[in-house]
Amino acid sequence: MDYTVYGLAVETLAGAVPMRRIPVRPDQLRSLCSAVHEAGGFIHALWASDVRDTTGGFLLRVALQDDVGLVVIELLLPAATPHFPSIADIFPAADRMQRAAYDLLGVRAEAADRRSWVRHAAWPDDCFPLRHDYDATRPHADADERYPFVRVTGDGVHEIAVGPVHAGTIEPAHFRFSVVGEKVLRIEERLGYTHKGIEKRFETLPALQAHKLAARVSGDSAVAFSWAYCMALEMICGISPPVRAIWLRALYLERERIANHLGDLGALGNDAGFSIALAQFSRLKEDLLRINQAAFGARYLMDVVVPGGVARDLDETHRQILLETIPGIESELNTLREIYDDHAGLQDRFSGTGRVAPALARQLGLVGLAGRASGQTWDWRCDPVYAPYDALNVRIAGSLDGDVAGRVSVRFQETFESLRLSRIILENLPRTECGAALPDVPAGGFGVGLVEGWRGPVLVALETGDGGRIRRCHPHDPSWQNWPVVEHATIGNIVPDFPLINKSFNLSYSGQDL
Amino acid sequence: MNTRAFTMQLIAIAFAIIVAPLLIGWVNQCRAWLQNRRGPGILQPYRLIRKLFHKDAVIATNASPLFRLVPYVQFASMGLAAGIIPSLWTGLPFADAADTIALVGLFATARMFLALAAMDIGTAFGSMGARREMLVGFLAEPALLMVFFTASLISHSTSLPTMVNVLAHGPLAIYPSLAFASISFLMVLLAENARIPVDNPSTHLELTMIHEATVLEYSARHLALIEWASALKLFNYVCIGFALFVPWGLAQGLGNLPDLAIAVPALFIKLVAVGFGLALVETINAKMRIFRVPEFLASAFLLAVLGLLVHLLLGH
Secondary structure (H helix, E strand, O other): OOOHHHOOOOEEEOOOOOEEEEEEOHHHHHHHHHHHHHOOOEEEEEEEEEOOOOOOOEEEEEEEEOOOOEEEEEEEEOOOOOEEEOOOOOOOOHHHHHHHHHHHHOOEEEOOOOOOOOOOOOOOOOOOOOOOOOOOOOOOOOOOOOOOOOOOOOOOEEEEEEOOOOOOOOOOOEEEEEEEOOEEEEEEEEOOOOOOOHHHHHOOOEOOOOHHHHHOOOHHHHHHHHHHHHHHHHHHHOOOOOHHHHHHHHHHHHHHHHHHHHHHHHHHHHHOOOHHHHHHHHHHHHHHHHHHHHHHOOOOOOOOEEOOEEOOOOOHHHHHHHHHHHHHHHHHHHHHHHHHHHOHHHHHHHOOOOOOOHHHHHHHOOOHHHHHHOOOOOOHHHOOOOOOHHHOOOOOOOOOOOOHHHHHHHHHHHHHHHHHHHHHHHHOOOOOOOEOOOOOOOOOOEEEEEEEOOOOEEEEEEEEOHHHEEEEEEEEOOHHHHHHHHHHHHOOOEHHHHHHHHHHHOOOOHHHHO | OOHHHHHHHHHHHHHHHHHHHHHHHHHHHHHHHHOOOOOOOOOHHHHHHHHHHOOOOOOOOOOOHHHHHHHHHHHHHHHHHHHHOOOOEOOOHHHHHOOHHHHHHHHHHHHHHHHHHHHHOOOHHHHHHHHHHHHHHHHHHHHHHHHHHHHHHHHOOOOHHHHHHHHHHOOOOOOHHHHHHHHHHHHHHHHHOOOOOOOOOOOOOOOOOOHHHHOOOOOHHHHHHHHHHHHHHHHHHHHHHHHHHOOOOOEOOOOOHHHHHHHHHHHHHHHHHHHHHHHHHHHHOOOOOHHHHHHHHHHHHHHHHHHHHHHHHHOO
């Protein structure tokens, strides 16, 4: 999109992911968002920073994806009244991000829904932890915990409150069902139970070490987050890692994708009462993790991506082992896929359950794996600027069904594709260094990293301060955009199908609670 | 009722109570094997029950005395049922007092108390589980009754020991009606004992549970009794199945030693086979949507009625 026709100044920042930065006035925010939305774009993230000590006020940033690539819109808000026009009607996914921005920084969207999002009872509503003048050592009283859920009234309607503590060992979230008999009329999520102040913690860390924290934002996306973080940092430092390092990062990312997809495929079968699938997929996943441990020194690939490159090179022996194991996984996966496709009972549970029609997916801004299962043909790895994927010709997965079966199918397709990509990467691994020396981190830098993780696009926005420290870091999981869609996917289904629908999205709790 | 008959009756009940968890252990072990897992061993249910008896019970503050009472009612009903169902020998004095119709009533009583206890605390899951349990129950009971009627038309009695005596020791005959009834009974067994494809006994997903949701609030000794009663219920159902469809090996009357020497191994061979079969059914099937359960149980009812019609048409 050409933004100069709107009379806007566009600054292009070079990096692994080129980004355009557009400062806007408050009256331009909504029209610009509308223009991007109408042109087929969608929202990645919305976050704010406290810049009262530098340029004054608060800086609101909105990261959008348009037909060219990543756009970051910047809106400076006055310190006294940091209010901004809500964009939640244009991008429904922005609603919770706006509420979280208020909880953390006190920047208020002019929207009807003013309930807190990540703030539970842990701090009062006049405290904003991400402001630089916030004193974390000062104790404060527990705050009000009331959270009015939307009530559905009518003959025979009743509520089922589920969580945050569940019968199984899973992450905490509260789901409020309004049901008639077994049929779900409405479900409302409440998240934020695992808010642990990751963004605040980033601000105490040197930029060159914080990739470790980034890897722990959501444990199942360790590679995606640490790569996105390093991408942002490398953008600020103006360096580019050696080619081999970038290829190895892609190998890690694909292996992370395979491991998660295998785990999910087994869990989906298990949730439909087909526990033999869980046993088989878990075994496949475990084999993969053990090879990870042997080849890369980490089962879940924590801390293998470091600023400037990768932590350790892949030796020839393990390269061969990795290559040799791929055909075995492929053939077993083929067998398992046939079993899934031919199993009447399983297909009966999967088909038509939790359907998100392509039009609804587009309207709500569904991204990543779930988006592709609902006809949204966007995969960041298919973008020509995203190295090394520009050289790999990634075949996009997809389904138009948008139901649990569609998301299962996309997982199978993507696992096969990731195995194919792994083979190409391993066979053509460039022989260069796998790490670059980093210069001193410049102060006042701003960089963004965007990586197509297994769940969807993972974005990390980084601002650096004096002495190589982090001024502000916002790690953004695609679960932010996709959680609200789970609510829509569940409407009209029956209560016992919700766990299956939820699992088919398998969104992160910790990654979005931060 | 003489002393020996009474003693043998008590032994029969005690035997069922002691052996019942073994069947669950065996089924779980077979399931593990079929999934290429090692499994916890067939004694695991006993370890679970022992562990639960050693724990302190946690009871919701708003629980009524009914909530505390129900585990005992469950256990007692299933123990009583074991006294009516011939597992090793047919000479059960209690069976003269209660026939198969009373047996169905006994199961229904236990279920009703369980549903009441589930609703007693007032949690959403308890009520949801109770609602689903009753849905399964009211569809399964008629099918079970029809199965009993088919067998009683053959034996001209509604008493289980009499049925066994006629079927096992009468003139050898092939009863096509019982073939229909056996399939119907198998479906009822799966539904009534919360097995896949109707319910998933090993799920942790509270929203999909049927039977488990009704007992979510129980802990310690109460839960132990309920788990034990569930094991006993499965054992009872399996023994009903043996009595109706494969009664061979059961000792007649109070049994003498040579007869018992056949009856005990025969029972265990049958249990091993049925346990493996059950595990196989549970392994190759997925859990069905809850609204398919009425279709499933309607089929069971239809099959049982067909069995009845076949009997009347063929005149056996």
